[in-house]
Amino acid sequence: METLKFVYGPIPSRRLGKSLGVSPIPQKTCNYSCIYCQLGRTNKMTNERQEFFKLEDIINEFKNYLKNSDIFDVVTVVGEGEPTLYSKLGELVRELKKLTDKPVAVITNGALLNDKKVQEDLMEADIVLPSINGYNEEISKKIDRPYGKIKFDETLKGIIEFSHLYKGELWLEIMLLDGINDSKESIKEYKKLLEKIKYTRLYLNTCVRPPAEPDVNMITKEKMKYAVNELGGISIDMLSSGFFFSEILDDYESVLSLCKRHPMNQFELKSFLESRKVNKIDEMIERIEKDPKFNVINYRGIKTYRVK
Known part of the structure; x- marks a missing residue:
């Protein structure tokens, strides 16, 4: 299997085990340009949902992949941008679920969770993993650098609403960054906010990989321990990592394909x-x-x- 445009991995996910990625979004197409993003700065900012690639093409590639291997724990819709921008996300998840009995997860920044159609699309997934990095407009703008029209209060309202409607597993993630949202006051704000959300797990992360901006730093082990104790979360940097895998036969091309999505x-x-x-x-x-x-x-x- 030489050319894979949409399917990649499995890659080791500290939360999901061996994760087979499905990317329905062109590279760096997102409604956030997070300062910590491991893919670098977003260069295609948009908040408009589109069928960037034909659903049929993605599904056909997935079918072909399954002919060769089913050595993965979960199918993760994620990739190189914000997957909820894919307008046929609900259909994509439904079709993936028809082809595998492994759980299908969607990793999202949560920015579009106030959109009823996005909520509906995500209901199809077994696991939804939204990020919530800010606890107010100022912190959200500093960390997420959202597309102009996105307002933190609306995003938060959408996450809260979706969390109470969704029947699957909701795994929240907060990215903690040195000197920005890691103070005791910040943790107190997150605690208040988390009381409103119905979630299964909470993961606390920090930038263990090179961030988009050079002055962004990971938090200290002491501060992470404090956050874990206060918020009752799991520290991602303490979870063990597995091994990378690619079905692409050419060694060089396999590295290129993986590093495009997961440095x-x-x-x-x-x-x-x-x-x-x-x-x-x-x-x-x-x-x-x-x-x-x-x-x-x-x-x-x-x-x-x-x-x-």
Whole structure:
């Protein structure tokens, strides 16, 4: 299986195990441009739902993938942008569920959860994982940098409303960033806000991968521990990571495909190439580092490989 446009992985997800990704959105197309985004800055800002790619094409690729492998724990609709911008999301999830008995999850920034059609589409999923990084307009604007018309109060109202209607598993995530939303006062605000949302799990994250903006930093272990204790959440950086996998036969193309959706650090890249029994790993890494398609970011002393 040489060319995969929509399906990728499985990749190790600290929450979902071996996650087979399905991306219905073009690269960096989003209604947020989060300062911590591991894909870099959003360069196609939009809040308009569209059928970016034909539903039939995505489903056909998924069917072809299943002919070769079913070694994954969950199908995750996510990819390179905000998946709720895909106008046929509900149909996509329904069709995926017809083809596999594995759970289908959707990872979303939650910005469109006040849209009744989006709520309806997400009802089809087994797990919905919305982010809620701000606790007011000011913090949301600072972290999420939303598309002009998006208002925090409306987004929050949508998340609360959806959480009480949804019958599946709702796994919330809060991204905590140094000096922005990690103070005791901030944690107190999140606590108040969480009381209004009906969720199954709460994950607390910090930017362990290179963020979109260079001055964004992860929070201290002490502050994470405090947040975990106060909010009753699970710290994502304490969950163990698994292994990357790709059905693409060409080693170089498989790295390119994975790093486009999920940047890999130097250890993950080496481990991935070893798992594929690549003979000259150092030469392959050198080729990647010289390739203008890749950004090689040195973050906290560790190299991360991201597709531009």
